[in-house]
């Protein structure tokens with residue numbers, strides 16, 4: 108099971124959107140997917156409502172959630188819900204309580220331990236190929252748990268300089284906490300530019316900042332960028348993915364292309380992808 112965290116400590120950069128749409132894109136390519144969100148549901152942002160709806164409407168209220176799974180008082184399997192793209196772990200307002208625990212190796216490893224145990228109990232034919240982690244923008248222990256559990260992190264960002272700066276700050280905090288808690292390094296798979304509009308000034312000034320940050324983090328910007336697309340908001344109003352409501356819209360095309368780039372890079376190397384596919388969305 109490959110564990111990928113979508114992280115950025117700036118709110119509204121598209122972590123939840125990317126997590127949901129990447130799950131759906133992977134599912135449509137035949138992969139088994141598990142989505143874990145560490146956000147607390149009563150967020151003002153629409154995407155969190157998707158989780159709330161998906162998690163709370165289907166089954167009984169007594170069913171264990173991510174909170175119980177992290178504390179080890181139940182197995183992750185008992186907190187699983189079946190959703191359109193595979194499975195996700197039930198959300199809970201209680202998840203925020205994790206942030207009040209003292210930060211130390213033990214509290215940083217709650218999610219990693221729970222997922223490791225899940226892997227060891229689950230047969231290969233049922234184990235998800237990918238586990239996607241949707242990080243919160245606030246919440247030190249929750250973000251730390253996601254980064255500690257992940258094999259790799261993808262930073263979604265808009266082209267607004269504060270979103271780019273927030274990645275640098277988050278990465279610094281993670282390095283610091285990782286050192287203090289003696290946790291292993293997490294590979295930074297790449298920076299994913301989201302909500303791109305045809306704003307040439309912003310694109311021209313922010314792309315060099317992003318390239319510089321990517322170099323600093325030992326990674327790169329994904330060649331695929333996710334364009335601004337109103338169909339995304341519409342899909343999320345309907346509590347579903349854009350692949351269901353508007354499969355031909357820009358966002359569906361871009362997320363599918365992003366997943367193709369990600370998978371291709373893992374299999375054959377980025378240079379080959381670039382040669383074969385060229386630049387798709389020149390904005």
Ligand SMILES: Nc1ncnc2c1ncn2[C@@H]1O[C@H](COP(=O)(O)OP(=O)(O)OP(=O)(O)O)[C@@H](O)[C@H]1O
Pocket residue numbers: 117118119120121122123124125146150152153154155242243244245301302303333334335336337339340343358
């Ligand atoms: N490419 C896009 N085009 C149009 N709207 C988008 C796009 N990506 C995200 N959005 C919208 O931007 C808002 C913020 O996105 P999202 O909730 O995914 O951000 P987030 O990083 O998870 O926020 P938070 O840090 O609060 O959890 C949502 O309303 C979402 O629908």
Ligand SMILES: [Mg+2]
Pocket residue numbers: 122123124146152154155241242243
């Ligand atoms: Mg979110």
